[in-house]
Amino acid sequence: xxxxxxxxxxxxxxxxxxxxxxxxxxxxxxxxxxxxxxxxxxxxxxxxxxxxxxxxxxxxxxxxxxxxxxxxxxxxxxxxxxxxxxxxxxxxxxxxxxxxxxxxxxxxxxxxxxxxxxxxxxxxxxxxxxxxxxxxxxxxxxxxxxxxxxxxxxxxxxxxxxxxxxxxxxxxxxxxxxxxxxxxxxxxxxxxxxxxxxxxxxxxxxxxxxxxxxxxxxxxxxxxxxxxxxxxxxxxxxxxxxxxxxxxxxxxxxxxxxxxxxxxxxxxxxxxxxxxxxxxxxxxxxxxxxxx
Numbered sequence: 001x002x003x004x005x006x007x008x009x010x011x012x013x014x015x016x017x018x019x020x021x022x023x024x025x026x027x028x029x030x031x032x033x034x035x036x037x038x039x040x041x042x043x044x045x046x047x048x049x050x051x052x053x054x055x056x057x058x059x060x061x062x063x064x065x066x067x068x069x070x071x072x073x074x075x076x077x078x079x080x081x082x083x084x085x086x087x088x089x090x091x092x093x094x095x096x097x098x099x100x101x102x103x104x105x106x107x108x109x110x111x112x113x114x115x116x117x118x119x120x121x122x123x124x125x126x127x128x129x130x131x132x133x134x135x136x137x138x139x140x141x142x143x144x145x146x147x148x149x150x151x152x153x154x155x156x157x158x159x160x161x162x163x164x165x166x167x168x169x170x171x172x173x174x175x176x177x178x179x180x181x182x183x184x185x186x187x188x189x190x191x192x193x194x195x196x197x198x199x200x201x202x203x204x205x206x207x208x209x210x211x212x213x214x215x216x217x218x219x220x221x222x223x224x225x226x227x228x229x230x231x232x233x234x235x236x237x238x239x240x241x242x243x244x245x246x247x248x249x250x251x252x253x254x255x256x257x258x259x260x261x262x263x264x265x266x267x268x269x270x271x272x273x274x275x276x277x278x279x280x281x282x283x284x285x286x287x288x289x290x291x292x
Contacts, residue, residue, distance in 0.1 A: 128195030136180030
């Protein structure tokens with residue numbers, strides 16, 4: 001939070017009084033004296049003038065420290081684009097998710113370093129990465145659980161068109177304990193460089209939704225390579241090896257999987273976008289600090 005410090009502006013009013021009357025300006029001598037006195041007064045006033053106030057710069061906003069072993073991807077690999085969907089209302093719940101206080105990607109140091117290497121490997125082919133979700137606090141997972149037990153289905157078409165909301169846990173799409181909460185799991189896609197040119201700035205309203213499993217051109221254009229479905233499409237067609245998508249989409253999925261695997265990431269077979277660093281440093285630990 002930026003705190004604005006009060007700016008104190010000092011102002012002075014200068015007053016003068018002649019101790020002796022000046023000679024009438026009718027004679028040359030008097031006019032000369034007048035010039036000398038006026039010049040001296042001006043010099044005195046200039047010497048007493050305060051310099052113009054210098055604006056005080058507010059201190060730069062400081063972000064909270066992260067737990068030891070965690071970093072922000074924006075600092076470790078700023079070339080990787082970030083479109084943190086759970087900070088927005090465009091997700092399967094239909095509202096910003098608890099715990100996402102900023103559109104930041106937080107990861108374990110090891111996962112962030114490995115992801116930076118993936119981005120460097122892809123750069124030669126004119127490709128980059130766009131991340132959708134990284135570390136996820138347990139608070140957010142609890143939010144998912146509350147939603148699953150409710151009756152809101154406003155985002156169904158765009159995220160789980162053929163699934164029953166109450167069965168998403170059983171089907172393995174969401175969990176009461178998420179690998180994301182360990183800090184080494186990331187959801188992401190492939191984009192053309194420059195990566196930040198493919199970050200969406202707006203999203204459809206609930207009455208403008210399109211099915212997430214439709215072919216490219218009939219679903220939301222997410223500005224990435226064709227992956228066969230939209231991100232977070234909780235559907236069998238989102239499985240990495242699914243043959244229900246185009247040949248191009250299958251190739252792109254394998255390209256992403258290969259690039260990630262080369263740097264130690266393991267794909268979750270039901271979701272083409274979901275990867276976890278092998279040998280993750282916080283295996284068995286689940287965190288609940290906010291994303292900020």
